[in-house]
Amino acid sequence: MVPLSYYVILSAIVFVIGLAGVLIRRNIVIILLSIELMLNAANINFVAFSHYAETIVGQVFVFFVMTVAAAEVTVGLAIVIALYRRRATLNVEELTLLKW
Amino acid sequence: MITALAWSIPALPLAGALVNGLGGLFGFTWLRRVSHFVAVGASGLAFAGALMLFLRLSAGAPPITLTLYQWIFGAGLHVHVGLLIDQLTAIMLMVITGVGSLIHLYSVGYMHDDPGYPRFFTYLNLFMFSMLVLVMADNYLLFFVGWEGVGLCSYLLIAFWYEKTSAAQAGTKAFVVNRIGDAGFLLGVFFIFTSFGSLDYATVLPRAGELTTAAATAITLLLLVGAVGKSAQLPLYTWLPDAMEGPTPVSALIHAATMVTAGVYMVVRNHALYAMAPFSMETVAVIGGVTAIFAASIGLVQYDIKRVLAYSTVSQLGYMFMAAGLGAYAAAIFHLMTHAFFKALLFLAAGSVIHALGGEQDIRKMGGLWSKIPVTAWTFLIGTIAIAGIPPLAGFWSKDEILNAALSGGHPILWLLGLTAACMTAFYMFRLFFLTFKGPSRLTHEAEHHLHESPLVMTGPLMALAVLSVIGGALAGYPSEAGWIHHFLAPVVGAHAEEEAAGGSALFGVAASIIVALLGLTIAWVMYLLRPGLAEAGLARFTQAHRLLLNKYWVDELYDLLVVNPTKALGRVWDWFDATVIDGAVNGVGRGTGRCAALSTWIETHIIYGSLNLTGYANHIMARLLRLVQSGLVHHYAAIFLVGLFLLANLLWWLNHADPGGDGLVVWNQAASFINSLRRGGGS
């Protein structure tokens, strides 16, 4: 059986990758993807803990998270499209109209 | 009956303010014709009410306590909206409503042509209300409400002629400086709450003896910070001279007779607490003594008629603080009262001069007004003699008691400070008088044309206050140290320090204070009337000292340099930092330079494609990140990276140090041991 720690380490790595992606990528779509990565890192944790703690709750939580993430991405992409229409760019660097 | 009477005293000015204020809000045009009736009527009726309570108390009736409703409660604290009217409050009530009503009346003439006439009376009544709440409150919190309220009204009234930028700035300055003091006061209130579990005077003050010296010192010093701000003592006095930008009746009412004395009232009210803290008492006395001479010295050379009076007020308040610090509470309140008479008189008379000259305040452009505006001149002279401490006018009695308290209380240095300040007072007041009313006329042609005596509605209050300045001192304070006011206040402040004054030293003290007063008068007479060239010659000789005084020791500039500018700069720095950090957070690493862009691309490809081997790359990436941190732009948002890294490092550290025998968190111990084995296996 795969030890729990493997999952936990994997989840930590995925989380950090997502975080780094958010911090260093400039394309807002990739930032969205990175955030998805972070959410999925949490999902890995939930499923793994759920399995080892022998309770179903964590896996139920994952379903909720997946649904919410889908909704969030939908809204996010809508915002991205609206943004692109107005600015013709997806580069967050150029979002400097509001005084930084 | 008595309940209704007591509540009506603060309620009447409030009602007046509401009528005038709401009328103004709805833009009623008839308001201009009636607003003074409302305002003067409200304060006059309040005076009548105060007089009835005062007579009751002086006939020997017990203090009145009244409770309206519970205001703030919880955690064992119960604060009510309630009144306490004892002898101390009664005297304050008489001063506030009496002098206040006269000043209201005077304002009818003074502000007659002002477009903001109803607004002025709204603020003035609101001020009366706040001041009455302040002195009638039966607990610290309600007191604080009045305390903040008077500060607020003072702000509104200083900035009344906000068309002048200086007026608006002076208002803001007064408010902010006061807020600093108020913060200290509020902290003192919190300490009182922790020490006694109550904020009622009736509970706290009798139990003051339970305090340790340290606690009492902390509380009283914090309260003192508030008093120093409100009463314009060193080091928070700078707002008061600037406050002269307000209309003159305001200067008379708020910045001479009532609000600025709130600090003195507060110290006297809390004398039981101060008695427990000898150090605080010393501090009060020293602040008072030093302020007295400091402000008086600045007053020596000022040319603005109202500014001279303002510095004089600061200086006189210093006397009151000195008295309170020496334990001569009755003397402090006595001086508060006489000062209210003669300083209100002086300000109103100065206002009458300004009015007569069409707005001129510079005494270098006055002179020779004695016969032109006789009532103003005579009353101003009476005020001058009273404040200079020449018997038998009011100022002599109260100031002499204070100086005597210093001398007989074993504080010769304070006594000398007070005596010197008294000499200066006599000098600058007679200088003011001679330059304004005597000598050749230096009026501009325009002012000459405008010159006229004020109407009766203005001279009436002047004459009333002049009478009070003449007889008020002797009536209340004779015989010295055992006068009526001492007996009246004895139930509140105790009768101590009354009999201490030995006859010999008292006589010596009296003689000294009369001599210095006459000395000051004589110098002023010689310099400004007898040999007018002497003043210029003196200036030429002591240019440096003169400039120091004229620039008020550069204290304002110092405060700007030390406090105001750094605070603003800090705000700006943070604003900038904020902007740049958030910039970085979203924008990412590669902003601007191609090098950074390339570097981030490099990292990103290696992260994405090498993610499975990430652990192996850890050191590599760390190094890269560190290089990034040093590469210029990135340092702006490095904070975020570092926080993240720090957290993760913490995770590792914690896992390594987790207690394996912990309580059932098997899952995590497993993880910890795994990471440990990984580390060991990796062979760092």
Place this chain on the structure above:
Amino acid sequence: MIPQASMITSADLTAVLPELIISVGACLLLLVDLVLPKPARDWLAYLSLVILAAAGAATLQLATAQAEAFGGLFILDPYSSYFKLLLYLATGLTILLSIRYIQIERIHLGEYYAFLLFSTSGLMMMVSSGDLITIFLGLELASVSLYILAGLNRHELRPIEASAKYFVLGSLSAAIFLYGMSLLFGATGTTHLSTAAAALAHGQGDPVLVMAMIFLLVGFGFKVAVVPFHMWTPDVYEGAPTSVTAYMSVAVKAATFAVFLRVFLEVFGSIKPQWTGWLIGLSVATMVLGNLAAIVQQNIKRMLAYSSIAHAGYAMIGLIVGGELGTMSLMLYMAIYVLMNLGAFGVVILMRRAGVMGEQISDLSGLAKEHPAAALAMLIFMFSLAGIPPTAGFVAKFYLFMAAVDAGLVWLAVAGVLLSAVSAYYYLRVVMVMYMKEPAGPIELAWSPSAVAALVIVVAATVIIGLYPAPLVGYTQDAILHLSNLR
């Protein structure tokens, strides 16, 4: 724990009746919007007010009820009911202030009201949650609705940019928050708050727990705008439509504080000494930086953004103190903050009219001369925000600082008192500009009967609570009687 094969009972449905009313009502709004002719869209606002009133009536019926529903996922207690009433108030006032404003902003869409109500229902879910799952769901429902609301004005650049920023940073914080939840789940084996609290009751300083706590703290800190997680606030507040900003600044903050307190005092209550230090640091940093940065702002929405950051710092004192007095003070503070901040934003909303942003502080010049009533209202809000008696803001701050002193956190109270003295400076600047500057030209305010009603309510409440806070204080005291596990 989610009970196996449990049925949804009618008791469960009764407990969530207010949430049901709001969310079904929001769906109804979307439907009605389809059939309603464009000029009649104001009716949507009135309909949403009716929905809020219905939910309010339901909550009042349940105000003293104490129950768990859906196997502990949902907690109905007076504490949550209190915050729900607060949310109805905030939403209702926002709607009243919006009716004219969203026409001027050209976002007069049916979705506006629907999303406001969806967001409210999400926040209600949060304050009533007894489980991490419901916290997350409520948070996301509220946040996603707000991302949309912030960018509803697609025609303008600033709102869409604000929306994008809010979205990116908001989902980032949500992800961090969720990761913290997963760690908490790992440490305790449950997502149920009180079970987790019981599991932790005898544990001490488990490292995972510390990590979980940090991550949750970041998530909460982001939502209530605590330094250093506040950076989105000024930009989003400035860019979003003012009515949405007003709503965000009060409703989200109040609801998040409610659940912040529940999680930290109930779940992490047993290890309180470990986190008080951090929270004190965050609170002081927030007060310092919020107040100082507000001093130099020229845009009133940015100034109010920094001011709301500073207020988050004050409110955290209640959380740090905990216990009966701390909780009560926080609840009181939130109620009063909702009122006064909404009022301040309400006046800013009035300033917006076609073609004029009216967002610079200098735009308020001479308001007192042109519109004395509006200026007086703003003056009261500014004094209240500055904590000057006898306004409600003073009572609110007094309770918080008193709680700190009572708990022996004297220095925290000192910092709070001093910094609120500093804050007088920038609030007063608004007053000075209104009362002591000549108007640059005629000022036209976007008056509307509904906005007047909202401002009258808020002014009256700010003054009356300041003079006579007893009913509100009494209510908060009653509301926390059943709050278990207060430390």
